[in-house]
Amino acid sequence: MVNITYDACKISSPAGSIIYTDDSGTQTIYQNGDIAWTLAGTALVFIMIPGLGYFYSGLLRRKNALSMIYMSVMTIAVVSFQWFFWGYSLAFSETGSAYIGNLKYFGMKGVAAAPSIGSARIPALVFAVYQLMFAAITPMLALGAVSERGRLGPCIAFVFIWSTLVYDPIACWTWNSNGWSFVLGGLDFAGGSPVHISSGSAALAISIYLGKRRGYGTERLAYKPHNTSYVILGTVLLWFGWFGFNGGSALSANLRAAMACVVTNLAASVGGLTWMLWDYRIERKWSAVGFCSGAIAGLVAITPGSGFVGAPAAVLFGVMAGTICNFATQLKFVFGYDDTLDIFASHAVGGVVGNVLTGLFAQASVAGFDGITIIPGGWLDHHYIQLGYQLADSVAALSYSFVMTTIILWLMHFIPFLRMRGSEDAEIVGLDEYDMGEFAYDYVGLEQEIGHDIETKMSEGMTTGGREPHHEHHHNVDENSLEKGLGSPA
Amino acid sequence: MVNITYDASGSIVWQDPDTGKIFVYNPGDIAWTLASTALVFIMIPGLGYFYSGLLRRKNALSMIYLSVMTIAVVSFQWFFWGFSLTFSETGSAFIGDLRYFGLKGVLEKPSIGSARIPSIVFCIYQLMFAAITPMLAIGGFADRAHLGPLLAFVFAWSTLVYDPIACWTWNSNGWSFAHGSYDFAGGTPVHISSGSAALAISIYLGKRRGYGTEALAYKPHNTTFVVLGTVFLWFGWFGFNGKRTSFLGPELALNITGTKGGSALSANLRAAQASIVTNLAASVGGLTWMLWDYRIERKWSAVGFCSGAIAGLVAITPGSGFVGSPAAVLFGFMAGTICNFATQLKFVFGYDDSLDVFASHAIGGIVGNILTALFAQASVAGFDGFTVIPGGWLDRHWIQLAWHVADSCAGVSYSFTMTTIILWIMHYIPGLRIRVPEGVEIIGIDESDMGEFAYDYVAMEPELKGVSYVSSVVRRESDPESLMKERHSSASGSNH
Numbered sequence: 001m002v003n004i005t006y007d008a009c010k011i012s013s014p015a016g017s018i019i020y021t022d023d024s025g026t027q028t029i030y031q032n033g034d035i036a037w038t039l040a041g042t043a044l045v046f047i048m049i050p051g052l053g054y055f056y057s058g059l060l061r062r063k064n065a066l067s068m069i070y071m072s073v074m075t076i077a078v079v080s081f082q083w084f085f086w087g088y089s090l091a092f093s094e095t096g097s098a099y100i101g102n103l104k105y106f107g108m109k110g111v112a113a114a115p116s117i118g119s120a121r122i123p124a125l126v127f128a129v130y131q132l133m134f135a136a137i138t139p140m141l142a143l144g145a146v147s148e149r150g151r152l153g154p155c156i157a158f159v160f161i162w163s164t165l166v167y168d169p170i171a172c173w174t175w176n177s178n179g180w181s182f183v184l185g186g187l188d189f190a191g192g193s194p195v196h197i198s199s200g201s202a203a204l205a206i207s208i209y210l211g212k213r214r215g216y217g218t219e220r221l222a223y224k225p226h227n228t229s230y231v232i233l234g235t236v237l238l239w240f241g242w243f244g245f246n247g248g249s250a251l252s253a254n255l256r257a258a259m260a261c262v263v264t265n266l267a268a269s270v271g272g273l274t275w276m277l278w279d280y281r282i283e284r285k286w287s288a289v290g291f292c293s294g295a296i297a298g299l300v301a302i303t304p305g306s307g308f309v310g311a312p313a314a315v316l317f318g319v320m321a322g323t324i325c326n327f328a329t330q331l332k333f334v335f336g337y338d339d340t341l342d343i344f345a346s347h348a349v350g351g352v353v354g355n356v357l358t359g360l361f362a363q364a365s366v367a368g369f370d371g372i373t374i375i376p377g378g379w380l381d382h383h384y385i386q387l388g389y390q391l392a393d394s395v396a397a398l399s400y401s402f403v404m405t406t407i408i409l410w411l412m413h414f415i416p417f418l419r420m421r422g423s424e425d426a427e428i429v430g431l432d433e434y435d436m437g438e439f440a441y442d443y444v445g446l447e448q449e450i451g452h453d454i455e456t457k458m459s460e461g462m463t464t465g466g467r468e469p470h471h472e473h474h475h476n477v478d479e480n481s482l483e484k485g486l487g488s489p490a
Numbered sequence: 491m492v493n494i495t496y497d498a499s500g501s502i503v504w505q506d507p508d509t510g511k512i513f514v515y516n517p518g519d520i521a522w523t524l525a526s527t528a529l530v531f532i533m534i535p536g537l538g539y540f541y542s543g544l545l546r547r548k549n550a551l552s553m554i555y556l557s558v559m560t561i562a563v564v565s566f567q568w569f570f571w572g573f574s575l576t577f578s579e580t581g582s583a584f585i586g587d588l589r590y591f592g593l594k595g596v597l598e599k600p601s602i603g604s605a606r607i608p609s610i611v612f613c614i615y616q617l618m619f620a621a622i623t624p625m626l627a628i629g630g631f632a633d634r635a636h637l638g639p640l641l642a643f644v645f646a647w648s649t650l651v652y653d654p655i656a657c658w659t660w661n662s663n664g665w666s667f668a669h670g671s672y673d674f675a676g677g678t679p680v681h682i683s684s685g686s687a688a689l690a691i692s693i694y695l696g697k698r699r700g701y702g703t704e705a706l707a708y709k710p711h712n713t714t715f716v717v718l719g720t721v722f723l724w725f726g727w728f729g730f731n732g733k734r735t736s737f738l739g740p741e742l743a744l745n746i747t748g749t750k751g752g753s754a755l756s757a758n759l760r761a762a763q764a765s766i767v768t769n770l771a772a773s774v775g776g777l778t779w780m781l782w783d784y785r786i787e788r789k790w791s792a793v794g795f796c797s798g799a800i801a802g803l804v805a806i807t808p809g810s811g812f813v814g815s816p817a818a819v820l821f822g823f824m825a826g827t828i829c830n831f832a833t834q835l836k837f838v839f840g841y842d843d844s845l846d847v848f849a850s851h852a853i854g855g856i857v858g859n860i861l862t863a864l865f866a867q868a869s870v871a872g873f874d875g876f877t878v879i880p881g882g883w884l885d886r887h888w889i890q891l892a893w894h895v896a897d898s899c900a901g902v903s904y905s906f907t908m909t910t911i912i913l914w915i916m917h918y919i920p921g922l923r924i925r926v927p928e929g930v931e932i933i934g935i936d937e938s939d940m941g942e943f944a945y946d947y948v949a950m951e952p953e954l955k956g957v958s959y960v961s962s963v964v965r966r967e968s969d970p971e972s973l974m975k976e977r978h979s980s981a982s983g984s985n986h
Contacts, residue, residue, distance in 0.1 A: 017499045031500035033517025040525045062946060121500065226946040229542070229715070232554045236535040239561075243528040253521035254502060255492060255598055258611040261524060262593070265531075265617070266569055269562035273641075285941035286637045288555040295558070311569055311593045368491035369597070371502065 004113050020113045020123065034121045034252040038130050041248020044241045045133035049076050049140055051237025055292070056144045056341055057440070058230030063430025064148045065226060065440035071155060072140050078159040079136040084108050087135055088128050090168040091176065092117050098180040100169050117177055119251035130248060131171075134191055138167050141199035142405070144341040145206035146420065149213050149427050152435040154418045158408065166202065166404050170194045170397050186393040187362050187375065187386065189260070190249035192304030192351045193397040200348025201401035203339060209409045210420065212338040214427045228288055235292040239268055242299050246306035256369035260306040263314035264299065270318025271298020278326045290326075293346065294318075297325035300350035304390075305358035308378070313361040320357060325350045352394045359390035492598050504598050504608070519606050522761065523615050529729025530618035534561050534625055536722025540796070541629050541845055542944070543715030548934030549633050550711060550944035556628050556640065563644045564621040569593050572620055573613050575653040576661065577602050583665040585654050602662055616656075619730075623652050623680045627909070629845040630688030631924070633698050634931055637939040639922045643912065651687065651908050655679045655901055671897045672866050672879065672890070674764070675731045677808025677855045682901035685852025688843060690909040695924065697842040699931045713792055720796035724772055727803050731810035732765040760873035764810040767818035768803065774822025775802020782830045794830075797850065798822075801829035804854035808894075809862035812882070817865035824861060829854050852902060859898045863891040 005019045018030040053072025057065045079087070086106055093101030094117055105111050108128065116127030139159045146155060171194040173179040174186065181193070188194070215221050225231055246264040250257035275294025279287045301321035302314060309317070328345035332338065339345070362378035376383040412418040426434040429446070433439065495503045502515040538557025542550045564572070571591055578586035579602055590596050593613065601612030624644045631640065656679040658664040659671065666678070673679070700706045710716055779798025783791045805825035806818060813821070832849035836842065843849070866882035880887040916922040930938045933950070937943065 029498070029500050031517045033519065033521040034500070036518060037521035037524060040521065040528075044528060224946070225942075227944070228551050228942050229539075229554055229944040232535065232538075232551075232558060236532065236558065239558075240528055240532045243524070243531065247524055253517035253524060255494070255608055255610055257524060258520065258608070258614055259597075261527060261614045262569075262610065262617075265561075265565050265614070269565035272558065272562045273566075283941055286555070286559075286939055288551055288558075288940060288942055291555065291558060291562070295562070315566070315569070365491065371492060371494040371496060374491070 018113075018123075020115070022114060028115050028120060030123055031121065031252070034254075035123075035126050037253035037257065038122055038126050038248055038251055041244035042130045042133055044244025044248065045130070045137065046076070046241070048238050048241030048245065049073075049133075049137050051234045051241060052137065052140050052144075053234070054230045055234025055238065055296075056147065058227040058232075058234060059225045059289070059341055060147055061224070061430070062226040062441070062444050063432055063439075063446060065230075065432065065444075066436060066438055067152060067431040068144070068147065069440065070436065071143050071146075071152070074152075074156060075140040075143065075159050076136045078156055079139060079163050080132060082160050082163050083128075083132045083135050087163055087168055088131065090164065091135070091171040092128070092131065093176075094178070096172065096176065096178060098173070098178055098183065100172055101176065116251070118175060121252045127251065130251075134195060134245075135163060135167055135171070138191075138195045138199050139163055141195070141343060141347055142202035142206065144343050145203035145339060146210065147340045148431065149210055149422050150206075150420050150431070151422045151426070152431065154412060154420045157418055158412065158420065161408055161412075162202065162405065165408060166198055166401050167194065170198050170400065173396070174393070181389075181393050181396070184389050184392065185376070185386070186389045187308055187358050187378070188304040188355070188393065189307035190246045190303045192300075192354045192358070193393050196300050196303060196347040196351030196354070197394055197397040198401040200344045200346070200351060201398045202405040203341075203343035204337065204348065205402045205405040206409065206420075207332075207337045207339045207344070209406060210338075213340065214424055216338050225289060231289055231292050235295055239265075239295060239299065242268070246303060250307060250370060252370060254370045256307055256367070256373075259310075259366060259369055262311055263309055263317075264302055264306055266311055266314040267298040267302035267318040267321070268295045269298070270315050271295050271301070271322040272318075274298075274319050274322025275326045278323060293342070294322040294326065297321040297346050297350045300325075300347055301354035301357065304351070304354045305362060308358055308362035308367050308375075310361075310363060310366055313357070316361070317354065317357055321350050321353050324353050348398065352398070355390040355394045356387065359387035362386065494598055502608075504600075506599075513600050513605060515608055516606065520608075520611050523607055523611050526729030526732065527615045527618055529726045530615070530622065531561070531726070533723050533726030533730065534558075534618075534622050536719045536726060537622065537625050537629075538719070539715045540719025540723065540800075541632065543712040543717075543719060544710045544793070544845055545632055546709070546934070547711040547945070547948050548936055548943075548950070550715075550936065550948075551940060551942055552637060552935040553629075553632065554944065555940065556631075556637070557625050559637075559641065560625040560628065560644050561621045563641055564624060564648050565617060567645050567648050568613075568617045568620050572648055572653055573616065575649065576620070576656045577609075577612075577616065578661075579663070581657065581661065581663060583658070583663055583668065585657055586661065603660060619676060619680060620648060620652055620656070623676075623684050624648055626680070626684035626847060626851055627687035627691065629847040630691030630843060631695065632844040633935065634695050634926050635924045635935070636926055636930075637935065639916060639924045642922055643916065643924070646912050646916075647687065647909065650912060651683055651905050652679065655683050655904065658900070659897070666893075666897050666900070669893055670880070670890075671893045672812050672862055672871075672882070673808045673859070673897065674811035674862075675807045677804075677858045677862070678897050678901040681804045681807060681851040681855030681858070682898055683905040685848045685850070685855060686902045686905040687909040688845075688847035689841065689852065690906045691913065692836075692841045692843040692848070694910060694913045695842075698844065699928055701842050710793060716793055716796050720799055724769075724799060724803065727768055727772070728765050731768040731807060732761050759875075760811055760871070760877075763814075763870060763873050766815055767813055767821070768806055768810050770815055770818040771802040771806035771822040771825070772799045773802070774819050775799050775805070775826040776822075778802075778823050778826025779830045782827065797846070798826040798830065801825040801850050801854045804829075804851055805858035805861065808855070808858045809866060812862060812866035812871050812879075814865075814867060814870050817861070820865070821858065821861050825854050825857050828857050856898045856902075859894040860891065863894040866890065 006016045020028045050072045053069040057068035089105035090101045093104045096102045111124050111128050113123045116124040118127045173181040174188050174194050243261050247257045247261040272291040272295035276291040279290035298318040298321045301317045328349040329342045360379045364377035367373045367375045378386045497503050504513045535557045538554040542553035574588050574590035575586045578589045581587045596613050597610050598608045601609040603612050658666040659673050659679050776795040776799035780795040783794035802822040802825045805821045832853040833846045864883045868879050868881035871877045871879045882890045
């Protein structure tokens with residue numbers, strides 16, 4: 001039996017608060033409301049992950065639609081196991097180093113009623129399951145970069161390894177009270193560095209390692225989301241869950257959580273409108289995909305600052321993210337990498353924008369909304385060195401994630417069945433057919449993919465999943481008529 | 491540092507420096523309110539999918555987009571002045587003031603809705619109500635409105651229609667609140683106002699091209715979207731109705747020692763009861779409407795079920811904290827019946843309310859208001875342990891019906907009139923005119939205003955079939971007169 005009791009009904013206190021007594025006799029009281037909000041936050045962050053899957057899926061071509069949705073739930077599964085196995089311990093053990101935890105909580109042994117390292121207002125077990133969802137969403141953010149040209153089998157191993165070697169250390173630096181960034185005084189409420197900068201950098205590393213998709217630069221790959229309603233559905237699930245992501249990071253149902261919800265919603269709204277307005281000038285159209293991208297950029301930027309900034313600052317976070325991330329999508333053309341889903345632009349650049357703005361606009365008064373937290377604040381509090389801490393944080397996460405992800409990918413490259421790059425034929429046929437044997441829909445037209453000028457290399461032993469292995473394609477297809485979706489291939 | 495402390499059990503304690511009064515905030519109340527905030531949030535895209543599924547494929551994306559656009563615009567408007575205009579304690583009986591402009595000062599003081607939660611929690615929760623209401627009205631724009639001007643419309647309408655009506659109903663200075671109307675979660679501010687606005691919009695915009703012909707016969711392009719949207723709405727409605735329990739009626743004394751009726755946990759009985767009646771009304775409403783439709787074609791209509799569920803949810807909204815479970819069954823049955831037949835009003839009166847927003851929300855809201863007056867019970871309101879009301883007809887408090895009728899009439903007329911005024915003012919400002927020309931209606935809002943479709947395959951041939959002049963129509967979209975001349979002289983004889 002865990003060593004807790006319940007207090008008696010007292011005037012001006014709720015009956016049934018949990019009282020935990022540790023070995024030395026010190027008592028900690030846990031408010032049920034705090035636990036309730038954190039557990040609700042757990043479910044909210046959970047649903048962001050399939051939301052990501054739908055968001056990414058809608059932006060790709062139909063033949064790869066299912067792979068992204070599948071990867072989101074696969075990631076939840078792999079990280080849930082990894083977190084239980086050693087992930088929580090490596091990130092949040094109180095007895096580790098400044099860079100990584102230890103295996104004290106291997107298999108979640110001993111994680112129970114003691115106050116968590118994140119906040120003494122909730123027990124460690126609640127904190128562990130809540131943090132699990134953060135650990136689960138981060139690799140999925142990065143995995144968007146394998147879109148259309150990765151191999152799904154090695155992705156499973158990649159998620160496990162990347163979580164252990166990249167996410168857990170960076171989370172430890174940021175949120176573990178021993179972590180060097182935490183000790184230094186970097187302000188990161190809900191994960192600018194561990195979640196967004198790390199995954200954005202990793203996505204860049206993956207994009208560079210995998211190289212460009214087949215047909216890159218041609219009309220075939222011109223920006224063409226196959227299902228914009230999925231893009232919006234994914235954005236909606238992300239935005240919905242973000243109330244738990246930022247609001248729940250208060251680890252308590254208090255004023256700071258409420259303020260985090262306010263600034264989160266405001267940054268998303270303004271970010272969406274800003275990006276959409278920037279896109280309006282190009283074609284005089286109101287772009288839903290632009291709105292969604294901007295909303296997500298705003299959410300990314302406000303993430304580190306959500307427990308530190310006021311509502312007017314949140315408006316600026318939205319404007320800056322919606323603007324800078326919009327233009328950052330052009331970086332891939334400048335530097336020549338194929339970041340299909342603009343993850344580096346939204347998450348790495350967005351995370352850096354958020355970290356920097358947090359350094360400027362963090363206020364001790366807002367952090368103190370929980371009645372407990374005391375910080376020196378940011379530039380508004382004349383604490384100018386804060387920007388330095390934020391930059392240190394950002395640069396460390398950017399570089400560590402990029403380098404370590406590249407190392408992981410190349411190690412996997414030389415292990416026979418773990419190579420991440422899909423073959424050209426896999427790209428032609430699509431990941432859904434090639435790796436999954438299932439499609440997202442009952443109609444996925446492949447004729448226009450297969451029957452055109454670039455010859456299918458049958459001689460390299462390609463199989464089409466056992467279907468018609470000697471089928472030859474004689475289609476003389478009019479590319480233009482197919483692009484418009486009119487008529488049928490000859 | 492905000493001036494709060496924690497008591498021995500961990501509840502937040504704030505002392506008013508002017509009066510010395512002590513307020514205790516229970517984290518459980520705050521947790522449920524924040525969770526409900528997220529729940530109401532997701533109702534808004536749910537609405538977008540619901541509306542989208544009922545329209546044609548070429549306009550599918552616009553409705554979904556409008557739902558997230560509305561969240562964004564109202565979130566900014568609420569921060570800017572919306573919360574202040576609605577909920578400032580120092581305003582008039584009709585509208586607040588700008589005391590909380592930019593949410594300045596909105597933090598730890600007890601909210602005007604309930605002394606059990608701080609005002610910042612109340613603010614973010616109420617924001618979601620403010621955000622969903624214009625989206626309900628936007629259903630009236632279906633198929634024939636330019637998207638750019640709607641950004642301005644949402645901002646203006648929220649400020650001039652929603653904020654005042656919400657003030658009357660929920661601000662303790664509001665005239666409707668003061669005379670004792672029971673509107674638990676927004677029959678008037680949310681449903682009646684938006685339904686009436688949708689009617690005004692439908693009348694202003696006129697009928698869609700092809701109205702009355704086979705081309706526009708009721709034909710939802712994606713019924714799974716309709717169900718998905720209904721599901722998000724029903725899911726979120728637990729937060730919409732279920733949360734309001736903490737909001738106290740005018741008779742509430744700020745009794746913060748919580749000794750009435752035992753521990754604070756008993757206050758949540760009202761939230762639980764609200765959840766029960768909400769779910770029951772939705773269920774019975776859905777089955778009722780679907781059964782009424784069954785008699786027509788001997789088919790089980792999913793769209794009928796969804797419409798009925800939503801009608802039931804709309805009707806139970808004002809009464810959810812006041813009525814018992816048996817009454818909720820009646821709410822569902824009445825809403826499922828009356829709103830079903832109310833969809834015929836548009837044929838009787840000749841307006842094109844494509845999505846039946848007036849039938850579901852305005853009529854549904856009125857049905858709910860009236861039934862609340864009949865079936866509200868002081869005993870149910872007292873489930874939170876401190877609310878005291880005279881009750882409705884079941885408690886022999888006959889005048890309650892009059893208050894609710896007054897409330898409903900005020901909501902219908904004010905919203906209809908003000909919405910019409912807003913639309914006509916926008917009509918005369920260049921760039922803000924909403925009505926699209928015929929050519930844009932033909933190719934669809936998604937293509938013309940967004941440059942994106944909801945799907946990668948949106949067949950345009952059925953739309954363009956027989957319309958031989960379409961390319962010239964598109965070029966001439968800014969010149970409707972010449973377009974009409976060309977159409978009459980063309981021999982295409984299309985029925986579009």
